[in-house]
Amino acid sequence: MSFRKRNIGLSLGVDRAAIPTASEKPAPESPGIRPSPDDGRPTTSTGTPSLDGLLAGHAGLPMGKTLLVEENGTTDFAGALLRYYAAEGVVQEHKVHVVGVPEQWGRSLPGLIGTAESVEGKRSDKRKDERMKIAWRYERLGEFGAGVAGSRNVPAAGNQDPAAPQAPAFCHAFDLTKRLAHPSITNMSFVPLAPSKESPFISVLNRLQTEIASSASHTIHRIVIPSLLNPTMYPPDTCQPEHLLQFLHSLKALMNAYTTRVTTMITLPLALFPRSSGLVRWMELLSDGVIELCPFPHSADALTTSGAATSQEEPPQGMLKVHRLPVLHERGGGSDQNLGQDWAFILSRRRFEIKPFSLPPAEGDTEAQDASAPSGMPKKSDLEF
Numbered sequence: 001m002s003f004r005k006r007n008i009g010l011s012l013g014v015d016r017a018a019i020p021t022a023s024e025k026p027a028p029e030s031p032g033i034r035p036s037p038d039d040g041r042p043t044t045s046t047g048t049p050s051l052d053g054l055l056a057g058h059a060g061l062p063m064g065k066t067l068l069v070e071e072n073g074t075t076d077f078a079g080a081l082l083r084y085y086a087a088e089g090v091v092q093e094h095k096v097h098v099v100g101v102p103e104q105w106g107r108s109l110p111g112l113i114g115t116a117e118s119v120e121g122k123r124s125d126k127r128k129d130e131r132m133k134i135a136w137r138y139e140r141l142g143e144f145g146a147g148v149a150g151s152r153n154v155p156a157a158g159n160q161d162p163a164a165p166q167a168p169a170f171c172h173a174f175d176l177t178k179r180l181a182h183p184s185i186t187n188m189s190f191v192p193l194a195p196s197k198e199s200p201f202i203s204v205l206n207r208l209q210t211e212i213a214s215s216a217s218h219t220i221h222r223i224v225i226p227s228l229l230n231p232t233m234y235p236p237d238t239c240q241p242e243h244l245l246q247f248l249h250s251l252k253a254l255m256n257a258y259t260t261r262v263t264t265m266i267t268l269p270l271a272l273f274p275r276s277s278g279l280v281r282w283m284e285l286l287s288d289g290v291i292e293l294c295p296f297p298h299s300a301d302a303l304t305t306s307g308a309a310t311s312q313e314e315p316p317q318g319m320l321k322v323h324r325l326p327v328l329h330e331r332g333g334g335s336d337q338n339l340g341q342d343w344a345f346i347l348s349r350r351r352f353e354i355k356p357f358s359l360p361p362a363e364g365d366t367e368a369q370d371a372s373a374p375s376g377m378p379k380k381s382d383l384e385f
Helices: 077-091 103-108 116-128 183-187 202-214 241-257 278-285 298-306 366-372
Strands: 033-035 042-044 066-071 095-099 110-115 172-179 189-191 221-225 262-269 289-295 318-324 343-347 352-356
Touching: 066 077, 066 241, 066 278, 077 095, 077 110, 077 172, 077 183, 077 221, 077 262, 077 289, 077 343, 077 352, 095 202, 103 189, 110 116, 116 172, 189 202, 202 221, 202 241, 241 262, 241 278
Parallel strands: 066 262, 066 289, 095 189, 095 221, 221 262
Antiparallel strands: 033 042, 110 172, 289 318, 318 343, 343 352
């Protein structure tokens, strides 16, 4: 058998004239958006740096995803997270849509005090004299939020160009005792719940779809839903599964249609709708990320003051449980290593911080503390630098 070369093309090939050239003007970059250090998908900040570092290694909330924040008790820590999320969108000149609350809610957004990196740098300088001096390369070893997500933004020493333009800030710091004054705050959209015979959420979906579709192709939208199903704001029939689940399905379809332009954050009071109910379980399944805030009761104040923090640290105000993260296994993105870990949260005037929760040895048990210490290890007070 002989083989003969045949110059027969299998296909006509790709029309190279249809490929855009480098001289074409690219689409304008949206502020407050950067690629995920894990898989490169576009992400935006929640307004809380420690919460950004918790979201499956994306260093932010991936675009097209929903974050459900549940809270036990009668406190409003979830409301503070939601205000940080909305304030970050206003500062980044995103289009913020607030569902179910009046305009007074937008007037209570926390005031801007600077970028998150600058504020954290000032706090680091204050703590530098209080902590033990160790080798520079091990200084941030093991610190939460100091991994890949945080290292991508720090330029190497000696490579900083003073004349180079500074990159826009990805996350900002806010003060809860102040009120946000920004020109873009007038662009916030408040979507009321209109009464309807079919479903009270129909008008909300129509309004959101119209505003997103009529906006520019590079406009970023943030959907904010405070205290979903709260009876003081929502009519009684909204908690019916045929209305609520249909709304969440339609909202998810809307975000899939604009997967690079929309994110959503929802808060839910578990005191009224516990996680043991089937309705809340379906809500969690229809959300990409689910976290639960469990504030400490008043009887645990002594425990949090003496056990959960040192004298230099602020005591935590509750536990944070991670039930679900925006991990996309089918496309190879995200990591679920933070699931099942013990996290605590601290809400102060200028920050909402999430950090690992651990208990030191019991106070007064000096024998156990001396026994757990390595032999021959000098005390910190005896060390001289």
